[in-house]
Amino acid sequence: MSVLDLAKALMAAPSVTPAVGDIFDKMARLLEPHGFAVHRFIAGEEPDGPVENLFAIRHGPAGSRHFAFAGHLDVVPPGEGWTSGPFAPEVRQAPGGDLLFGRGAVDMKGAVAAMAAAVADIPAESGTISFIITGDEEGPALYGTRALIDHIRAADAIPDLCLVGEPTSVNRLGDMMKIGRRGSVNIWLKVEGVQGHVAYPHLADNPIPSLVAILAELQSLALDEGTDWFQPSNLEITDLAVGNPAHNVIPAKAEARISIRFNDLHKGEDLVRRIEEVAERHGGTAKAIISGESFLTMPGEFSELVASAVEAETGIRPEASTSGGTSDARFLKDLCPVIEFGLVNATMHKRDEAVAVDDLVALTRIYRRIVQAALASR
Known part of the structure; x- marks a missing residue:
């Protein structure tokens, strides 16, 4: 045949x-x-x-x-x-x-x-x-x-x-x-807040500013400049969700997802720990799946x-x-x-x-x- x-x-x-x-x-x-x-x-x-x-x-x-x-x-x-x-x-x-x-x-x-x-x-x-x-x-x-x-x-x-x-x-x-x-890791970020009326912010805790701070810090990271055989590692924000349909409600949580493609200067676990530290510093959490190492x-x-x-x-x-x-x-x-x-x-x-x-x-x-x-x- x-x-x-x-x-x-x-x-x-x-x-x-x-x-x-x-x-x-x-x-x-x-x-x-x-x-x-x-x-x-x-x-x-x-x-x-x-x-x-x-x-x-x-x-x-x-x-x-x-x-x-x-x-x-x-x-x-x-x-x-x-x-x-x-x-x-x-x-x-x-x-x-x-x-x-x-x-x-x-x-x-x-x-x-x-x-x-x-x-x-x-x-x-x-x-x-x-x-x-x-x-x-x-x-x-x-x-x-x-x-x-x-x-x-x-x-x-x-x-x-x-x-x-x-x-x-x-x-x-x-x-x-x-x-x-390159290796691949996907990380889900979450910040928990307290829902409330926008007119009474002292009775609520808005999670969005903390999530924005996490993402801003992550976006500013320069992971590396590449190697002889690999292009630079890159971190991309791939999703951002609050799910709040009301204009007068402070939401209870805010979530985002990031994806990192990394070269042989990194290990997946090390990158996850680095992201976890950033998230925790701003009151958030991070859950990761390492799809593969470089x-x-x-x-x-x-x-x-x-x-x-x-x-x-x-x-x-x-x-x-x-x-x-x-x-x-x-x-x-x-x-x-x-x-x-x-x-x-x-x-x-x-x-x-x-x-x-x-x-x-x-x-x-x-x-x-x-x-x-x-x-x-x-």
């Missing part, structure tokens, strides 16, 4: 996060004929679950290298206004070549299809290959790759290298790979291996970047060195998401080169 047919088969499944069932049946049918032992399990409960996860492995000779592909089969909701059905993949002619339309074309069922196509003709004696596939990357990511990592450790199947197929290319296939990502796979043998494979097929060497949002690589880096490389990201999460068919074919060849080189290295 061609990579185009593989991609269309995966894209036809409406696997909005959290994904379970049919899409994983299809993935298993792609891998089992090529000698992969497929392990599937469900993790988590509502509202963020249940989530299905898949770990497939084909063992090579004893002592051989182990290379893993990682990715996700869940997609964001399609939204309205598609030219054709979001889960009815369709190839259309375009001036630059045929395009495949459908949700997940680039993020990231197209890349998962290229991974499966890439390993189909690699002999088992080349080494061990595995697939780390979740149905929870686009959502809270509580029961997806984290649960897979526990499964992999329990099975004593930790890979030597891992490639995540996120859509990292910007203007054309091969122009960027990700060797790291990571960096220093340029070296692995990044050179990926860059050489990309250049051999596209004629360009990818920029090594740490830009963008988070991905499941933030968890996988605890297992082994990890790099992200995939399709052009221009249409991800948009209506009429599409991938160039030529890019799917080229990505398959790139992935095949990467696997072969990784398994041959010592």
Whole structure:
């Protein structure tokens, strides 16, 4: 089956996060004929679950290298206004070549299809290959790759290298790979007051000025100036709520939310403590969720291996970047060195998401080169 047919088969499944069932049946049918032992399990409960996860492995000779592909089969909701059905993949002619339309074309069922196509003709004696596939990357990511990592450790199947197929290319296939990502923390701020009549402020306690003082102090923080590989960390106010419909009432509470994307000069816990101290100083509280720590796979043998494979097929060497949002690589880096490389990201999460068919074919060849080189290295 061609990579185009593989991609269309995966894209036809409406696997909005959290994904379970049919899409994983299809993935298993792609891998089992090529000698992969497929392990599937469900993790988590509502509202963020249940989530299905898949770990497939084909063992090579004893002592051989182990290379893993990682990715996700869940997609964001399609939204309205598609030219054709979001889960009815369709190839259309375009001036630059045929395009495949459908949700997940680039993020990231197209890349998962290229991974499966890439390993189909690699002999088992080349080494061990595995697939780390979740149905929870686009959502809270509580029961997806984290649960897979526990499964992999329990099975004593930790890979030597891992490639995540996120859509990292910007203007054309091969122009960027990700060797790291910034960390992410979201913090909910609250100031409790005493409700009262605006004409009798001495009988009330307005929480808004204290919240404004917290936000002003946080907004003035200069977290860092960046590093050789990371842009400066940034703190953004993402929500502000009082919920007071009355013009003559001092509210009982005021709340806000901030998001921090941070580089490897910081740890999530340290940033949370810093925000807590500011909030407490002004009579407020802070509750945080650390979505992931920053990571960096220093340029070296692995990044050179990926860059050489990309250049051999596209004629360009990818920029090594740490830009963008988070991905499941933030968890996988605890297992082994990890790099992200995939399709052009221009249409991800948009209506009429599409991938160039030529890019799917080229990505398959790139992935095949990467696997072969990784398994041959010592």
